[in-house]
Amino acid sequence: MAATSHAPIKSRDGVSRLAGRWPLLGQRRPLVIYLCAIVAIDLCVIALLTASADVRWPDLVTFGALMACGAVCIEASRRLGMPAGVSRDLLSAWWLPVALLLPPVYALFSPIVLHLLLQVRVRATVLYRRVFSAAAIGLAGCAASFAFHWLVPDPGRLSRGWPVAIVCAVVAAVLFALVNIALIAVAAHTADPESSWRENVWNKESVLLDVVELCLGVTVSICCGLNLALLLFTLPPVVLLQRSLLHAQLQAAARTDPKTGLLNAAAWQREADTEIVRARRSGETLALLIIDIDHFKRVNDAHGHLVGDQVLAAVAAMLRAQLRDYDVVGRFGGEEFVVLLPAADHREARQIAERLRVRIGHMAIPADDALIQVTISVGVALMSVHGDDLIDLLTAADLALYRAKELGRDRVCMPVVPPPAAPPEARPSASAPPHLSQTDPQTPTMPMPMQPVDPGHPNHPQP
Template sequence: MTVVAPSVPGSGLSTLPLPAVVVVLLVEVGAVAAVVATAPFLAWPRPTDVVLAAVVAGLSVVHTELATGIERIRRRSSETSYFDLSSVWTFAAALLLPPVLATAVVLVVYAHLWQRVWRPARVPLYRHVYTTATVMLAALAAHLVVQWAGGLPSGATDVTGVLGVAGAVVAYVVVNTVLVAGAISLSGVGSSPSELFGRWDDNALEVSTLCMGALAAVALGAAPGLIALALPPILVLHRAVLVRQLEEVAYTDGKTGLLTAAAWQAQAARAVRRAQRTGPGAAVMILDLDHFKAVNDRHGHLAGDDVLAAVAAELQAGVRANDVVGRFGGEEFVVLMPDLPGAGRDELHLVAERLRLRIAALQVPVDTADGLLTISGLSVSIGGARVPADASTLDQVLKAADTALYAAKRGGRNRVRIAGPAEIPSPRRGEATEVPTAS
């Protein structure tokens, strides 16, 4: 289930732009109104439904308690979209119970999550309330779809019931995702599709969790004792998701959001081998900010971090979607350009010059001890090298690019140098490996 990312501790609803505040309040009021509108007045819920609601709520509490440590880590390391696994219970409640009891289960689930996961992770309360409201509306939409289809499947031949459950999954995902994406967009937290809607694997995780919720609902309706079998796989899934998320954090540079040097080299090595095997050209660039130490000395290291982040964003914006940008260390960056057309150095030089000019035009606002300042006049020296089709390794191509970079530095900085073919160490010339020369 997608939720809005945490903001600065202590921030409140008043910090949001007015359109976002209006949407948040409308959704919350709408959630309450929708539940009230579907409530059967003067009719008490059936005792069996009350028992089922208590069982589902209790299982959600057990689930959260068993996974609390994992979820706190995931919540802290998440940036914009965050997918928890509590929808296995809220979706099951939506399929099994009348809207009032399903809403009660949602409130229990999210009140407990607030106490055990969200508040310790310093997530603002208004975001949690908004998330609860979106889940209430998503659960109501799922319930209405299943009721329209005639309820849960009654047997193996009940195709309509199965289609109803599938439609309920779609309704739950669409309502929740659209409401959360709208809030993120209006609040200015994120703008890219992955920030607004989550990535494909995140959404696949959500659909998988809802499918488990559907199976839990069927089990509760037919053989309640089987519901205990849902807990082990959902807990294993928690750990698998955590491992993947921590791997992604380890691969990402915390200051710039780019790949770390190790992660970049792993991707670049595969791209170099592919380029040499299939034919399309490839190239690498090493970029070094000129006189970056002066920025740190004059404005402080936090201002320097802002400059690094701005340069990283400019590099990402100045290359193609399939180019790979990484932070090599300090004020050095690297760019891999796979599938580079042409056989000469002109294309690589043009791209490097474009990046050099983009960085020269940067104006970076920074908050310093002297107040808000704008850092401009940045420059970068760039060394590049194309990948030859002679089995040269990534390290050999990087060595040539690094040599070209230092030639740019010695030549006066703020310039581009591209290594020629003869400057790239080649296995055919006996360097790096013992490959015999072909006759």
């Protein structure tokens, strides 16, 4: 993947081997510091509040009942299945009542209990992510709990339907969501400084799900405050909503490549077939790109597969950032990506392919103590020019990609269709086959690169 312009790749040292066993050590240093700081703050607050807590049996019983409801939801998730990439589980419906009805120290312990169950019963994920998530939710719940108890000294007023208590509960729930989102957004931006804050904070679907979770949390709090037995009536609707949400996420996960978040090969093929049928009916143009990361094996061999996965994710993020919303982009397997460009003509396809090549060539991906730069080779094919169906377009683009690799990588190539028949005196000689493109009348070639080959050339385009 790392091509002629990448930073020197060093052999794996002791730190790299440790990163294989402890993935946190393979992350950016600012991210490691931030995650450790949040977890340390959470532990300090737990120790401080536990030392001064006034433990009462009614509080312990309420806490146990809410955690038991959360455990039932987790068991339902396990039975339905929760693969990587499925992240929304409606557990805030149980964390929030703990924050509103009980002293703040319980809000710190509730995510620890449920995340431990998730790790053991549902899916064992990277440990530092699980620990950080529990710490972030715990601090958010603690902040919400302090705010609510400061505004409403008697939590029983919430279950009695006191309007001010309900408004304060909503305010505390919003505070819970904002603090949790902020802590996670800082982590995401620290992990990828080139990502925009809006991308990390704002997502319409995620915000709607947050609103649903907060409404559920406030409703469960009111019911739980009235009588713990009412949890038996609130639990089935929450489980049903959770199963519906997980089912939708599972359908999305089945279409998505877990390492890059792009469409997987099967889902991309279905989307591409649909676009090709639409283009035939409307008579519009359409282009297909096959993108391959140059010398990807060198990165895996030198830095390990975890770093290789980071490079794949970084390239995928750049593709999403540079392409239009309606372009169909997916991972075809290994280090190969495919892009379908609806309504793109010959010139636009060349410009997009070249822009992707230049942008990705100027990325710097952190790995251990080095910054890896990678290059890509791109094969381009046009509908009605190089083929009329997906198989023909993929074949033409793959041949162009092979030619780009043959010519030295880090370039864009496109097959050229034979020109219309010319008079005998104007036809090229036998040494220049008509199916080869030629940008210089004296130099026939197969697919010609569209920009200078050598990345170190002074005319190499800059982003």
